[in-house]
Amino acid sequence: MANIIKIRNISKEYNMGVEIVHALRDVSLDIDKNEHVAIMGPSGSGKSTLMNILGCLDTPTKGLYEFNGLNVSKMNDNELARIRNKEIGFVFQTFNLLSRSDALHNVELPLIYAGVSSGERKRRAKEALEQVGLGDRVTHKPNELSGGQRQRVAVARALVTRPSIILADEPTGNLDSKSGDDILNLFRELHEQGNTIIVVTHEKYVAEHSRRIISIKDGLVESDVEIENSRVPNGMREELTA
Amino acid sequence: MLFFYEIREGIRIAFQAIRANKMRSVLTTVGVVIGIVSVTLMGTALEGMNRAFDESIESIGADVLYVEKFPWMGGGDWWTYRNRPDIRMEHATALERYATVPQAVSPSAMAMSRMSFRERSVDGVYISGTTHRYMEFTGTDLLYGRFMTQAESESGRPVTVLGSEVAENLFNVENPLGQTVKINNQSFRVIGVLERQGSFLGLFSLDNQALIPMNRFLRMYGHRRNITIEVKAGSLELIEETKEEIRGIMRRERRLEPWEEDNFAINQQEMLTSTFAGISAVIGGVGFFITGLALFVGGIGIMNITFVSVSERTKEIGIRKSLGAPKRSILLQFLMESGFICLLGGIIAIIIAYPLSLIIDQVIPTAMPVSIVIIALIISFTVGIVSGFMPAYRASRLDPVEAIRHE
Known part of the structure; x- marks a missing residue:
């Protein structure tokens, strides 16, 4: 069984001075290789905290987190940075590209921290940009690209290290519905190519594009269901029926 | 190899940042420029003095003794010597x-x-x-x-x-x-x-x-x-x-x-040499203390601007960290930036100091050998690294979750 993520009874508490906030209480879940999962919940549900822990940006207060068999919950900052670099590709709601660098350098960035040589970096970054359909926008800076294009640069950046999972936090939140559908469609393709994708969202519509929906509420897993017929993005459906 | 790529990325970012904030970078370097100009001129004047002395002292043989009434080395009561x-x-x-x-x-x-x-x-x-x-x-x-x-x-x-x-x-x-x-x-x-x-x-x-x-x-x-x-x-x-x-x-x-x-006194060249060495050490000490102060003030300016740079780029730090940049890499990035801003100041300073040294040469002998130029550049880079360290260290310790949310 190819278990990428194994979480057992994790809790996260924030000390807010006067009171302790329990963002997560005793959450357990497993995510396998090549799954397409949506983590869904309203704001304040603890889904962002879960996403930060899954993404190794943060560690749980209690409980066990194993990533590819490695105990992440006990790692120090630099070890976590290494896991983020090699194993996780992030896609953020606000794209989070470096505004002064062109698309190519943005995509190259994680490879720099992975110690890949310059020529190899350029080649792989270009390849990733072509994969998301931006082969002709390599030298454009983020402010010369549309929102959808920016998010595709971000997806290319997430793909370029060939990570174990792609973790997307509200990837369509800042996009119009057409561009949003494009991104969801891209995720679907990437999933079909064998990638493991985790999308964190509060939108039912977005969550329904995945194969499994984990609902979080008040720091607890409310439901965890497989979807037989996941939604096909609008644009796609027309293509399929045509 | 990884370290080398990180340094190269650090230099790239440094130049990008300096280019993006040309005016700010140049203004920031003013303190360092003044410091380095004075260090360079100080060194140049001392070097010139030493050379002039060495040339002069050659006219007195090292193996020659001078039997005289007054000793060359100071100290003692002048009247005692006078009455000999x-x-x-x-x-x-x-x-x-x-x-x-x-x-x-x-x-x-x-x-x-x-x-x-x-x-x-x-x-x-x-x-x-x-x-x-x-x-x-x-x-x-x-x-x-x-x-x-x-x-x-x-x-x-x-x-x-x-x-x-x-x-x-x-x-x-x-x-x-x-x-x-x-x-x-x-x-x-x-x-x-x-x-x-x-x-x-x-x-x-x-x-x-x-x-x-x-x-x-x-x-x-x-x-x-x-x-x-x-x-x-x-x-x-x-x-x-x-x-x-x-x-x-x-x-x-x-x-x-x-x-x-x-x-009577038996004088020799060595006494002049040691007296001169003493004088030149005092002049050098006082001079370098003053220039040290100028550099210190310059360094504070660099530290300040690096703090500004870190807080302006908190989000960027968050992005880099989320992509797997280790603490060291972030530290290096900001050290390179402050180091190169200061190095820029050092270069400007030498461009200013060289003609000044030629003017001073009309009054006292000066000499600006390559070694002084190199030392000045090393000092300026070091000032940058030292004063950039605190803000850079703080940047490297930022929490990625918080940093990335920063606008």
């Missing part, structure tokens, strides 16, 4: 007769006089009384003619060897050899001209002198005159032995009892 008996010719004669260790002994004395040749005259020429052994004491050669012979020296013949400046002033393009010049209204025949020697510590010109036999000098300027006795040890190993021997002879001549202190 003069050094006289009889001491020179005694040293010459009894001393066995040294190679040569030669008395010398100096006076200032007017010299003339036909209708041309020069004031303020240093008239030096010396002996035929003079050439053994100096590193100089004759340009023309010959030096005085032992016979001329001992009998005090009216012959003179001119310094190059005196020869030029009096004779212009004429051949001075065999001509008769007047010193203090007495006639002297020119038998030789010394090659150019330059000035001693920039104070007095060694070329503005005329050498005459000591015996003639004493007849002209008086026998009861304080003189200097130069003693050439012959080698550096013999210096201490020579010193002891001439000290013994001098004490005997002066009839000093064993409990009495020396009432």
Whole structure:
């Protein structure tokens, strides 16, 4: 069984001075290789905290987190940075590209921290940009690209290290519905190519594009269901029926 | 390899940041520029002083001792020295007769006089009384003619060897050899001209002198005159032995009892060197303290701007961290930025300092060797690294979750 993520009874508490906030209480879940999962919940549900822990940006207060068999919950900052670099590709709601660098350098960035040589970096970054359909926008800076294009640069950046999972936090939140559908469609393709994708969202519509929906509420897993017929993005459906 | 890529990325970011904030970067460097300009000028002036001193000191042989009334090294009561008996010719004669260790002994004395040749005259020429052994004491050669012979020296013949400046002033393009010049209204025949020697510590010109036999000098300027006795040890190993021997002879001549202190001084080049080293260390110390302050102020400016840069780029730090940049890499990025801003300041400073040093050279001797330039650049880069460290360290410790949310 190819278990990428194994979480057992994790809790996260924030000390807010006067009171302790329990963002997560005793959450357990497993995510396998090549799954397409949506983590869904309203704001304040603890889904962002879960996403930060899954993404190794943060560690749980209690409980066990194993990533590819490695105990992440006990790692120090630099070890976590290494896991983020090699194993996780992030896609953020606000794209989070470096505004002064062109698309190519943005995509190259994680490879720099992975110690890949310059020529190899350029080649792989270009390849990733072509994969998301931006082969002709390599030298454009983020402010010369549309929102959808920016998010595709971000997806290319997430793909370029060939990570174990792609973790997307509200990837369509800042996009119009057409561009949003494009991104969801891209995720679907990437999933079909064998990638493991985790999308964190509060939108039912977005969550329904995945194969499994984990609902979080008040720091607890409310439901965890497989979807037989996941939604096909609008644009796609027309293509399929045509 | 990874470290190398991180440094390269750091340099890339540094230049991107400097380019994006040109005005700010240049203004930030002003403090560092002032600091480095003063460091460079300081170093340049000290270097020039040292070189001038080294050149001058060469005219005094390292193995030559000077028996004089006053010690070269400061300290002690001036009046005590002042009241000592003069050094006289009889001491020179005694040293010459009894001393066995040294190679040569030669008395010398100096006076200032007017010299003339036909209708041309020069004031303020240093008239030096010396002996035929003079050439053994100096590193100089004759340009023309010959030096005085032992016979001329001992009998005090009216012959003179001119310094190059005196020869030029009096004779212009004429051949001075065999001509008769007047010193203090007495006639002297020119038998030789010394090659150019330059000035001693920039104070007095060694070329503005005329050498005459000591015996003639004493007849002209008086026998009861304080003189200097130069003693050439012959080698550096013999210096201490020579010193002891001439000290013994001098004490005997002066009839000093064993409990009495020396009432003469035996000077040597080393004393000048160490005195000068002391002076130059004090000047250097004070100068570098002041320039250190300027650099410190400059460094604070750099620290401040790096803090601004870190807080402006908090989001970028978050992004980089989420993509797997380790703490070291973020630290390096900001150290490179502050380091290169300062290096830029260093380069500007040298561009400013170089013409300034040429102007200062008109007043005191200066020299700007490559080593000073390199040291200045290293100092400026170091100031950048040191003052950028605190903000860079803080940046490296930012929490990625918080940093990435920062707008």
